[in-house]
Amino acid sequence: MANPGDFAYTVKQQADIVRIIGDYIKLKKSGSQNFSGLCPFHGEKTPSFSVHSTRQFYHCFGCGVSGDVFSFIQKIENITFPEAVRLVAQKLGIPLPKAAYATEGEAKEARLRGQLLDIHERAVAFFQECLRRPEGARTREYLAGRGLNEEMTSKFRIGFAPDSGFLLRDRLKNEFSEDVLRESGLFSWKQDDSQGGAPFKPGFGLSGEVAVAQPTTNDHRPTTVFMYSKFRNRVMFPISSDAGKVIAFTGRTLSTDEKAGPKYLNSPETAIYSKSKVLFNLDLAKEWIKKFDYAILVEGQMDCISVFAAGLHNVIASSGTAFTELQAKLLARFSKNVVVNFDPDTAGAKATERTLGLLVEEEFQIKVLTLEPGFDPDLFIRRKGKEAYEDALRHSQKYFDYLIERARSQFPIRSAEGKVKAVNYLLPHIQRIPSRIVRDELANEIAQKLSIDSAVLRQELRHAAGTRSTSAVKAPAEAQVTDAEKILIRALASTRQMQSAGERVSARDGADEEFDPSRQAHYVLQNESLHHGLATESLIDSLLNASHDVDVLEIPASESDRRLLAAILFKDEEDLTAEIVEAAVRALRRIRLRRRQQEIQQQLKQPGLAADPAQNKDRLRELLAELEGISRALRDPALAGVA
Secondary structure, three states: OOOOOOHHHHHHHHOOHHHHHHOOOOOEEOOOOEEEEOOOOOOOOOOOEEEEOOOOEEEEOOOOOEEOHHHHHHHHHOOOHHHHHHHHHHHHOOOOOOOOOOOHHHHHHHHHHHHHHHHHHHHHHHHHHHHHOHHHHHHHHHHHHOOOOHHHHHHOOOEEEOOOOOHHHHHHOOOOOHHHHHHOOOEEEEEEOOOOOOOOOOEEOOOOOEEEOOOOOOOOOOEEEEEEEOOOOEEEEEEEOOOOOEEEEEEEEOOOOHHHOOOEEEOOOOOOOOHHHOOEOHHHHHHHHHHHOOEEEEOOHHHHHHHHHOOOOOEEEOOOOOOOHHHHHHHHOOOOEEEEOOOOOHHHHHHHHHHHHHHHHOOOEEEEOOOOOOOOHHHHHHHHOHHHHHHHHHOOEEHHHHHHHHHHHHOOOOOHHHHHHHHHHHHHHHHOOOOHHHHHHHHHHHHHHOOOOOHHHHHHHHHHHHOOOOOOOOOOOOOOOOHHHHHHHHHHOOOOOOOOOOOOOEOOOOOEOOOOHHHHHHHHHHHHOOOOOOOOHHHHHHHHHOOOOOOHHHOOOOHHHHHHHHHHHOOOOOOOOHHHHHHHHHHHHHHHHHHHHHHHHHHHOOHHHHHOOOOOHHHHHHHHHHHHHHHHHHHOHHHOOOO
16 A cells, blocks of 8 residues: 555656556557556456546456556566565656565565576576677577577577586576575576585585585485586577566577487576466567557567567567467457467467467457468578568468368368368367357358358357357446436545535635535535445445545455446546535435435335324324425425436
């Protein structure tokens, strides 16, 4: 929580939530004070995520999530509140104080993440330095042969890991603890339990080992741990988060020796790196993706770098792993339009199909770029040039045209058996499409292109078009709230602080202070309790009882009340004048009178009163008098107000 006087409050006062959130998702102006976009926290096709520029908060009308700039950063970056404050401060260029955390465990996790980011930054500098040395000559030749000049090599911070197990470790051992070195994913280690008897001193040995006293259960002999670099004799491609922080590496071997290990070696998952949540080059591409409103998705780092170097900067890569649902959700923050350009070989075609399925379920608009056999994007650009690639990009297929062609090529449709196999191949793809109308149209298109006349197969297609294997996110039901309640809730949430009840404040020139809707709403609701019995009673009570220095979206309230509050505040285009607030007060008074009128009418119908009028004449007289008074009040024009 940001309280006046603390660092978080200072940062929040200077932060523009529209700009901060705009770094993560594409926002469009949707009103005088509102901006809207696709929610990054649930899949959707129609924007329901809104950001209020004046009140500096966000709310999704689809999934109900809402909050301020810090809660957004916490949720989207999966970090703690103090880390979110520091990250926003860094974006604004505000000097950082010493961090404070709620628990020691939270502080330890934050320190580890910070140290892992630092160690990866040191490793990048080390690998770049090694690339410039004589031993990096072969790597420089390899990169030049792949069409990368010094500018692109520097842009992507490509480096070289020397064929040594200890140079990087020795560079880092005085700056980071052994635990941090292990957690970084940059090192491997092995244990030697054969030593014994001799005195042992833990630490980094001259021979390159990290020795740790770990007595065994049998003889209590110490165990020596030999720590060495995981990446050796490899071209090093840094992997960055979408915020631009290096969090992992991919190393490509330059050796043809069978002992060199796999061609590509990736960092293991760490506290800062999860391969299923990262897209290579998103940090450099995200602004271009938002600008052009589409992304080019390729498979490998070199493909991505080559396309970027050709001037198509809105390119990203799945970074050596199968495309995941989390990566689809990450990409959706910036655009829902994508061109998929995976390798045209069998493995690439299967990867394309899997990727299409995930993108379809996330409601992307998809095209597929299929290059000539034997050409990946990198080789195509080097052999045929960027103009040829741009032309191929312009002629990308719609995703289902691509799938239908795949079905026709795999299953000859001249036979009934081939048509059945082709339909069975396409059915799962149809069922992933969220829109039933689109599913039905595609079913007709497939039947036409596969020359299907069989009533049975057409029935299968219609059945697939009518069902889905996934369920859509449903928006939560909102309480039925009158306009008068909404106006008074907006008044209570307004930024001015309430003066003490009944206190009259005047300006120095003797004129009354300008109208304060918050003070007026507090006074009326606290003295007349007009909200009692309404659907908004608990929310209004929370606003009345909240401290004035608490942000409006942080008041103690239920989750449903918070959602309702956010929804109401996003529709506050009309200024709260004294006339509007007074009209809302009159409307609530009328609502209360009508409610009491109905209660009296119900009491008059009770069997006890009607059965013995003589005995209950005093009570009847009271009720009828009250009912007449309510009727006169409701006829009074002064009680007119908003509905």
